[in-house]
Amino acid sequence: MGEVHPDFIQTLEHQPKLDITEAEGIPLIDLSPLNSLDFDTDALARLVAEIGDACKNWGFFHVINHWVPLQALEKVDLTSRKFFALSRDEKRKVRRSRANPVGYSDFGITKNNSDWKEVFDSIIEDPIVIYASDEPDDKELKELHNQWPQEVCEGYNAEMQKLSNKLMKLIALSLGLEKDRFDGFFKEPTTFTRLNYYPASPDPQSTLGLRVHKDAGALTILVQDDVGGLEVKRKGDDEWISVKPIPGAYIVNVGDLIQIWSNDKYESVEHRVKANSEKERYSIAFFLNPSHYIWVEPLEEFINEENSTKHKGYRWGKYYATRKLSNFKKVVTAGNC
Ligand SMILES: O=C(O)CCC(=O)C(=O)O
Numbered sequence: 001m002g003e004v005h006p007d008f009i010q011t012l013e014h015q016p017k018l019d020i021t022e023a024e025g026i027p028l029i030d031l032s033p034l035n036s037l038d039f040d041t042d043a044l045a046r047l048v049a050e051i052g053d054a055c056k057n058w059g060f061f062h063v064i065n066h067w068v069p070l071q072a073l074e075k076v077d078l079t080s081r082k083f084f085a086l087s088r089d090e091k092r093k094v095r096r097s098r099a100n101p102v103g104y105s106d107f108g109i110t111k112n113n114s115d116w117k118e119v120f121d122s123i124i125e126d127p128i129v130i131y132a133s134d135e136p137d138d139k140e141l142k143e144l145h146n147q148w149p150q151e152v153c154e155g156y157n158a159e160m161q162k163l164s165n166k167l168m169k170l171i172a173l174s175l176g177l178e179k180d181r182f183d184g185f186f187k188e189p190t191t192f193t194r195l196n197y198y199p200a201s202p203d204p205q206s207t208l209g210l211r212v213h214k215d216a217g218a219l220t221i222l223v224q225d226d227v228g229g230l231e232v233k234r235k236g237d238d239e240w241i242s243v244k245p246i247p248g249a250y251i252v253n254v255g256d257l258i259q260i261w262s263n264d265k266y267e268s269v270e271h272r273v274k275a276n277s278e279k280e281r282y283s284i285a286f287f288l289n290p291s292h293y294i295w296v297e298p299l300e301e302f303i304n305e306e307n308s309t310k311h312k313g314y315r316w317g318k319y320y321a322t323r324k325l326s327n328f329k330k331v332v333t334a335g336n337c
């Protein structure tokens, strides 16, 4: 491999340290009480409390006993590996465009000042409707459609939707809300799955697989392979903590929307992916996003005399359009959505 283009070199502040604390601290949560036939309200209350503590103290947690069948994951993982092994020209046949920003992107490798990665995005419902432009008063809508390998992701996406639904209910309960409180936001979800491929980097000390960012949606559910590299900024001391791969577990993190809806009771936490000089790495991220027309603002339950609103409202779909179209303009954005 050749030398790293200077635009990929991270500033000192963002360069990964060699010796990074392992994430013993990131909570590991067993979801099996939800599955139990003899419904145990004490176990459920303990689970809700664990979720609440994890969201408050970390913004990140692992889940096990999550019912996502291993075969569904293995199938999509295999497809991902086969897809990224294709030639660049072949992959570019399904590349994202301004007209349909769903599919393959190698902006990470080819665009200046970006991340050492390639991605493939697929939406969970085909088509999804988004705003055609980021102009606030422009009401025009357009449809996004999946490209290959859509059908492979379908089974996986359905499983992830079920899991995200359960997690949103647990999070609602942990915030003292009705369990269905968030349901109305996801009637026509703009949720998508991203296959990530991080090739080995010629200079892992000064590059990143994925730069420091927060996730813009409601919730992210990620599975990483055994290479590792994901790091989370610990609340309290801002130390970068490496998220150790746990076989069979998913990593869940709170996105910006939960932070806003909860009026900062829970926070969306910064994270990044270290580059690796020897091994390529694969991960699969499921980004739970609301309907395009949803107005995002703190829930009224969290506004009172002591707690004023901490966020200005915005239309999710307008923000989403700005983000999706930004790769096709010369706009640099700092988060994922
Ligand atoms: O690949 C990973 O471990 C993290 C990916 C991520 O943070 C993202 O795509 O937003």
Ligand SMILES: [Fe+2]
Residues within 6 Å of the ligand: 213, 214, 215, 220, 271, 336
């Ligand atoms: Fe992320």
